[in-house]
Amino acid sequence: MNNYSFDNITDRRGTNSVKYDLLKQRYGKDDLIPMWVADMDFDTPPFIFEAIAKRAQHPILGYTFRDESYNITIVDWLKNRHQWDIEPTQISFTPGVVPGLLMAMEAVSEIGDEIIVQTPVYFPFFTTIKQNGRIMLNNNLKEIDGNYTMDFDNLKSIITPKTKAIIISNPHNPVGRVWSKEELGELVDICYDNGIKIISDEIHSDIVFSPNKHLPISSISEKAAEISFVFMAPSKTFNIAGLSTSFVVIQNTKLYKKYEKKLDAFHLWQGNIFGNVATQAAYSKKGAEWLDEMLDYVEGNINYVIDFINERIPKIFVHKPEATYLLWFDMKEYGMTHKELTDFFINDVGIAINQGRIFGSGGDGYIRMNAATSKAVVENAMLKLEVAISNLR
Ligand SMILES: Cc1ncc(COP(=O)(O)O)c(C=O)c1O
Structure with missing residues (x-):
């Protein structure tokens, strides 16, 4: 039985969140789906907040x-x-x-x-x-x-x-x-x-x-x-x-x-x-339980993306990661330059991703996408990607 839900995403805009509130500064736009910095969209677990709240009751820090x-x-x-x-x-x-x-x-x-x-x-x-x-x-x-x-x-x-x-x-x-x-x-x-x-x-x-x-x-x-x-x-x-x-x-x-x-x-x-x-x-024990549920959920997102790409956008090569909620897409088949790939994701797809090039030699032609968000956001992102790819050429 699941104790936690990962389907609802709390709005983080206006909280000085790097992932959300720096979109405009980093990508020139803020109406992008943020799938870049390795930070999850899930609420921090409640038992962590309870512990912080308990300590915050003491008047001296x-x-x-x-x-x-x-x-x-x-x-x-x-x-x-x-x-x-x-x-x-x-x-x-x-x-x-x-x-x-x-x-x-x-x-x-x-x-x-x-x-x-x-x-x-x-x-x-x-x-x-x-x-x-x-x-x-x-x-x-x-x-x-x-x-x-x-x-x-x-x-x-x-x-x-x-x-x-x-x-x-x-x-x-x-x-x-x-x-x-x-x-x-x-x-x-x-x-x-x-x-x-x-x-x-x-x-x-x-x-x-x-x-x-x-x-x-x-x-x-x-x-x-x-x-x-x-x-x-x-x-x-x-x-x-x-x-x-x-x-x-x-x-x-x-x-x-x-x-x-x-x-x-x-x-x-x-x-x-x-x-x-x-x-x-x-x-803690609660932490381990939360983590197991979170991993199941994220793995579901990752499997969804892999199946979607393999069936519907097979020119992108992507392997299931053994770890991390990060997906590494090989986009070399599209022959785009670094700048073209960057512009494509920002302007045509509407997703903020990390460019492969920033990870150093061997990264050109790749992008990194963060799948630690709700299933609905992942599905929407995949549909946007499919449409943008079909509009290429
Ligand atoms: C491999 C790796 N190391 C370190 C960090 C960040 O570590 P910290 O924020 O604790 O300095 C990240 C964050 O994305 C990471 O992916």
Whole structure:
């Protein structure tokens, strides 16, 4: 039996929502269906609001800290959800995953060192590396018939003595891969042998479709745990990204200390009261039930889109993602330039999507569409796309 409904979408316009209220600034129009930024249209679950409301009844919101029970909540979630056993002392804080990636990168490299990414990938990785004086090396993912894998031969060939870390997206945004134990194992072997640390962005780890199973990279072996940082958050999972509360698991004590030094240097350890309260409310039995229902609903949307595209717009190639509510459309068959594809979605289709190009090399000719909205919105978007495509040429 379902306890939650995901069919009704609350109007977010006028709430300083990036997804809705920045449409005009980003796309030149605000009458677009917003299927861009990775933020869900679903209401944040009620039990999270109840916890926030309870805390808000206290009249003082002064400096706060996360106590032992906070870390234990995370330990329990990781054990129950991912069968990963960690110690409370291995958890540290970051307001967002992206600033955490930066702190980890700073902890293990110097200005002028090289950091690897695997494109197409979540583009703030590029800014984090380049705007902080590091050199970005790219190990393009290998794509064969829409299936993406890591290119280990190329990876080995680009490593130099200055290569200090690789930032991975696990599961991978935007291609939707849940990296397998074999793939992660091979990556760990290469990194371990070359003194490279793995900074693993696992923000999408809870949004995985059965039978796929997320593997936190540090959980696969002792070697992996020795060289990895695992960043996670309840932000994507429960639609609470506006609370800026995330965490990192670092099992190597030396790396943990180095990370904490950076956290201290930036004075970012504090966090905020409501983010802490929301995290504990989210990582609960109720949270797990809500998440399972949300995943079923989103998977329904994703299956709908895949079937629709395959039957009615087969020149678009799209694979079912193993994880994330993001769909990665290969539109290369239409031979549009980057600008033509951008204009087509804004002016002809009427949907705000993310352009493939922004995800780096290998992204041209693709678009990323967010399916975490109501079924009715998804159906409408698909009809609009079909009509716009049939009007082409
Ligand atoms: C792979 C990935 N990492 C990080 C983020 C954002 O993290 P945060 O807002 O916590 O910095 C996103 C959001 O879309 C993402 O997809």
